[in-house]
Amino acid sequence: MPTPRETILTALHARLSALPATALRGEVLPERVPADGLLILRDGSPGEPEVTLSPLAYHYQHRTEIEAVVQGTERDSRFDALTAQIGAVIAADRTLGGLCDWVEPEAPEPVDLPVEGAASLKAAVIAVVLHYSTADPLS
Template structure:
């Protein structure tokens, strides 16, 4: 059986994979080719140090920082920006629709990503950003 942390990350990955028209990966290096409909990469991030209740009775509480990287590639600037914004809004809708990942977490917080534009000679520019997502949850022990 997977640890609670792994169950949460799998649930988040499944939630993102349900987004139509984008390729979703987990903990992958940036590929040399970006799919036409955009790319979403879930990065497991850092669970941080657990907070334990006084006296060591009860579970361990985490505020786990994960990253959702979004990348689109298109030669037309307006189309690239529109595609990025559409993908961003679709991700936000999916996160808001299941903010507890079917009860696995207490909730999540996130904000709009900083945008980066990158251009490599001979290729259409890349537009990307990273959504920093904080997942609040409890486990029965620091390693479960």
């Protein structure tokens, strides 16, 4: 049975997979960026939990990342549309179906990356903080 952490990350990936962009999890950047864009979910770090003792619970602010990448013409408007879609899918269900207490994305810091012999990339890492609690730090 998967841990709550894995269940939450799987649910977030499933939400991202519903978008037109290709959504991967923990993969390396492929040689070609799909026409609709590319999202790569990184598991990130749960950080140090706050602990309550009665009942025993570990409260995490797990920082994960979504790498968002577009390529080609009109990349500025396509990147803007892609980040807006990510925001909309997260805002539609801030608890991922009750799996966590809150999901909070942070604003992207986009960069333009030149590619020799091809259209430039526009990319950003979007931090997403997952607030959840577990009964055990390994679960």
